Amino acid sequence: MTDTPHRRGADRTEAIMRITLELGQEIGYAKLSIEAVAARAGASKQTIYRRWSSKGALLLDSLLSLNEPDLDYPDTGDIVADLRAQIHSAVDLLARPPFGPLFKALIGEAQHEPRIAAALNERFIAPQADKTVARLKTARDQGQLSPAFDLDLAMAILSGPLYFQFLITQEQLTHEYVDRILDALFTGMGPGHVR
Amino acid sequence: MTDTPHRRGADRTEAIMRITLELGQEIGYAKLSIEAVAARAGASKQTIYRRWSSKGALLLDSLLSLNEPDLDYPDTGDIVADLRAQIHSAVDLLARPPFGPLFKALIGEAQHEPRIAAALNERFIAPQADKTVARLKTARDQGQLSPAFDLDLAMAILSGPLYFQFLITQEQLTHEYVDRILDALFTGMGPGHVR
Structure with a gap:
């Protein structure tokens, strides 16, 4: 240009x-x-x-300028492997300065400032949810996902345990944690079919 | 006295x-x-x-003085019903002032103040996790939970989707949302056994 x-x-x-x-x-x-x-x-x-309009809006844009290409889903045909790869990237981003600490601070600010919460959702969370649902729909069509699984819940169920660890317990997020969470979510908590 | x-x-x-x-x-x-x-x-x-020692410490104690008895688990012998009842109570608490907005603000503060995060975990999250694990252990012994389910993940998996909605999307938490999440978690995302 x-x-x-x-x-x-x-x-x-x-x-x-x-x-x-x-x-x-x-x-x-x-x-x-x-x-x-x-x-x-x-x-x-x-x-x-x-x-x-505010420090929060400037920081949100600055953070998004760092990460967008990283968080696309691969499509290798194996949904668990692809979720794992994408969530590993997300966890790497959250673990790394400047993204991690500043993103945490921004979410903190969103608890007091509804405009920051709205911008965070519109600019970051909703697009991520759309990508997640699109990748899961393909997997469902290929028989790799329970046909009963409610895709509207996908973002909350997949990312909820990460945000819980990131914001609440504030323990280190690791690839191993992601793998264990995915195993548990795909298997389900229920006792399985009674034979 | x-x-x-x-x-x-x-x-x-x-x-x-x-x-x-x-x-x-x-x-x-x-x-x-x-x-x-x-x-x-x-x-x-x-x-x-x-x-x-701080406004955050005072608020945390004040909030805990409101809620502790509400958040015990019933034991009717049906784990899904008991989780549902307990999480409905938690959601009612989160939806209600003064608890909801002040708890949200406290978590916001915990993103900037490690001492508040530590107190929140020690005083509120860890005891809740212990109660959750104890109730799930009983259920596992009774064959109502997958024997493979990793109890260390229970709090993150069960409460992660609630915190995601409470802190990130900031949409209203409802009993219906809890029920849908529990259904999805117990069934699992996987396609089920190939026959």
Whole structure:
């Protein structure tokens, strides 16, 4: 792309998001401010506020700029292997600074700020849920998923145990944990068919 | 109990916790302060700080004073019915002020404050997990649970989807949602035995 005003705007946007993540990692979410980002970026506060209404909105965009391609589902024809690969990527992202600690802080903020919760859902959770459901539908058509499984629950059931560990117990998320959760979910808690 | 100094101390503690919840409901967690609680309770800030190191610690105790008896598991001999009844109670608690909004705010705070996260786990999550595992062990002994089901995962798998809805999508938690989640977890996502 040539050096058009549009291109320069995009470069500026990218630079601001990169600086948001850098500074967030250095000083933590609580101390991060639009003023500090503006100062380091050599931009005015107005330039930032023109595009982002709050620190939370700026951080959400900055985080999303890091991860989107990572979280697509592979389709090797084996649903358990593909879920495992995708959720391993998600867990790697959550375990890694700057994404992990800043995403955790953003979810914390979403408990006090309904606008951040809404943006998080619209921009991150809903698209992830759509991808999950699409991959599971293919698996169901191939007989790899219970025909009775309610796809509307898929995101809550698959990601709920991860968010529980990430936000509540705050223990380290590992690939092994993902594998155990998937085993349990696919097998089911019930005693199996009575023979 | 007679009106001993010990009894008066307990009354004072209860009054402070009751006022914390009242005031939290009126003005929200963000504006709640130990100073404001002390003022309404006619106590000194020192009296409160002697017992609670922070606003988060005081709120956690105040919330726990509301709910503990509600969240025990019944044992009717039917594990799905008993889980359903207990999780319905949990969902009712989460849906109801002052518990719901203040518990959500406390979890938000736990994302920034490791001490609050640790207290939340030690005082609330771990005891709930112990009760859950104890009830599921009985069920397993009675053949109502898959013998392969890893009890260490029980809390994450059963409560993860609730916390996901409570903290992330922030949609209303309903009994119907609980029932659908339990059905899905007991049946399992897998296609079942090939015949």
